[in-house]
Amino acid sequence: MTAGAYRPPRDRVWFLRSRAYAVFVARELTSVFVAWTIAYLLLLIAAVTGGTLQEFAVLAARPWMIALNVLALAATTFHAVTFLNLAPKATVVRLDGWRVPDFMIQGGNHTAWLLVSAVLAWVVLR
Structure with a gap:
């Protein structure tokens, strides 16, 4: 039997041990919501230029879409503030x-x- 190289156990929550690291990881994860905001605005522009604004308004008025966009607004605001800081x-x-x-x-x-x-x-x- 041959001995393999030593592999230390991985710490999957390493970023929670320091506030600075936790804020860094949170800011990076909010990039997903920034991307969603951009995609949503592109869908809005496509609906306005394509004449399908009524269908887009129906989709945008759904409770899950409103909740997603409120969450995206909060995440994007956090992302912007921490970036500017x-x-x-x-x-x-x-x-x-x-x-x-x-x-x-x-x-x-x-x-x-x-x-x-x-x-x-x-x-x-x-």
Whole structure:
């Protein structure tokens, strides 16, 4: 009998041992809901341009679809907020040798996000 190489047992929940890892994995998993949101918007555009908006509205009004889209909104919001909060770690901004503080970069990102959202809401809801 030959001895095989040692294989340590796998820890399938390694990310739950650290809050930072758990948030990282959660953010990565929310990418599925970001993809769903994009697919849903493409279906909406196809329904508007293809003349099948009435059928799409019937599908969109189903309780399971509403629940899925509410979950997708929450997941996409979490994804966006955590992504924007990471920007100062990925981007160092210097002005005349002075490093712009992290909170200013985060604040600028969140402000831009809110402004773009407000403009889009104004265009869609008017």
